[in-house]
Amino acid sequence: MSTSPNADASRVFFALWPERAIQARLAQHAQSLHSRVGGRITEEASIHLTLVFVGNIKQEALESLSKAAAAVEFEPFALSIERTGCWPHNQIAWLAPSSVPMSLRTLVSQLQTMVRAAGVEPDQRDYTPHITVVRKAKCARFDPTVEAIAWPVEDFVLVRSHRGQHGSRYEVVGRWPGKP
Numbered sequence: 001m002s003t004s005p006n007a008d009a010s011r012v013f014f015a016l017w018p019e020r021a022i023q024a025r026l027a028q029h030a031q032s033l034h035s036r037v038g039g040r041i042t043e044e045a046s047i048h049l050t051l052v053f054v055g056n057i058k059q060e061a062l063e064s065l066s067k068a069a070a071a072v073e074f075e076p077f078a079l080s081i082e083r084t085g086c087w088p089h090n091q092i093a094w095l096a097p098s099s100v101p102m103s104l105r106t107l108v109s110q111l112q113t114m115v116r117a118a119g120v121e122p123d124q125r126d127y128t129p130h131i132t133v134v135r136k137a138k139c140a141r142f143d144p145t146v147e148a149i150a151w152p153v154e155d156f157v158l159v160r161s162h163r164g165q166h167g168s169r170y171e172v173v174g175r176w177p178g179k180p
Contacts, residue, residue, distance in 0.1 A: 010062055011161040014051040014069070014111050016079070016153055017172060023047045025149045026081065029095055030133035032146075033084055037093050037137035046170050049079075049131050051156060052111045053123040062160075064118045066174045069158060072110050076155075076178035077103035081131065082148035086139035093134035095146065100129055107156065154178055 018026065027044040034041045054065065079097055086093040097104075108127050115122045158174040 009056045009058055011056050011163070012062060012065070012173075013053040013159055013161070014115075015157055015159050016049040016051060016151075017155075017157045017159070017175075018047065018049075018151055022149060022151050026095060026131060026133070029081075029084065029146050029149070033086075033093050033095075033137075034134050036142050037086055037134055037139060039091065039093065039134040039137040042133050042135070046168075047131060047133065048157075048159070048170070049129055051108050052115055054115055054120055055123065057120055061118065061120055062158075062173070065115065065120065066158060068114045068118050069111075069156075069174060069176050072107070072114055072156075072176060074107045074110065074156075074178050075103060075180060077101050077153050079104065079151040079153050080148050081151060082146060083144050084142075084146050085130075085144050086134075086137050088139040091135065091137045091139065092132050093137040093139070094130040094132055096128075096130040104129060104153075111156070 023044050026047045030041055030047070079101065081095050081097055083096050083098050084094065085096070112122050155175050155177040157172045160171045160173050162169045162171065
């Protein structure tokens with residue numbers, strides 16, 4: 001059901017979208033990292049952690065994914081963002097957890113299964129949880145640790161990406177809470 005980009009297709013992904021106070025703290029780390037690697041910093045309001053990149057899909061598939069996402073069950077969990085790095089191959093500077101909670105792995109697995117069941121093939125790369133904070137970074141060596149940010153994960157979202165000349169703009173099109 002994946003399609004190439006066209007007028008009736010949307011580029012979408014599932015993500016964790018932090019509340020504003022956590023976005024602000026992540027943005028501070030992003031500013032610090034940006035001062036070391038240059039590049040284009042992610043806007044604070046766009047900071048997120050992708051769970052499953054779906055790709056370009058038609059409106060009907062978007063509606064199917066939204067309905068199916070409501071059936072995904074997970075318990076809220078805590079995520080600690082305490083590491084940073086930079087990938088030279090794609091010039092991405094990022095923030096990430098030092099260890100990946102099993103709850104996060106389980107949520108990603110459930111979403112991948114649900115996306116496939118909806119007839120869409122998600123991105124096939126191994127899942128590496130990270131928050132992209134700088135693009136076009138000039139990667140250099142630096143201390144990868146940062147002051148930990150505790151992120152209580154209480155829901156996940158479905159996001160539509162709109163590409164423009166100044167990068168992507170994100171629109172949250174659905175939100176599903178965890179079930180304690």
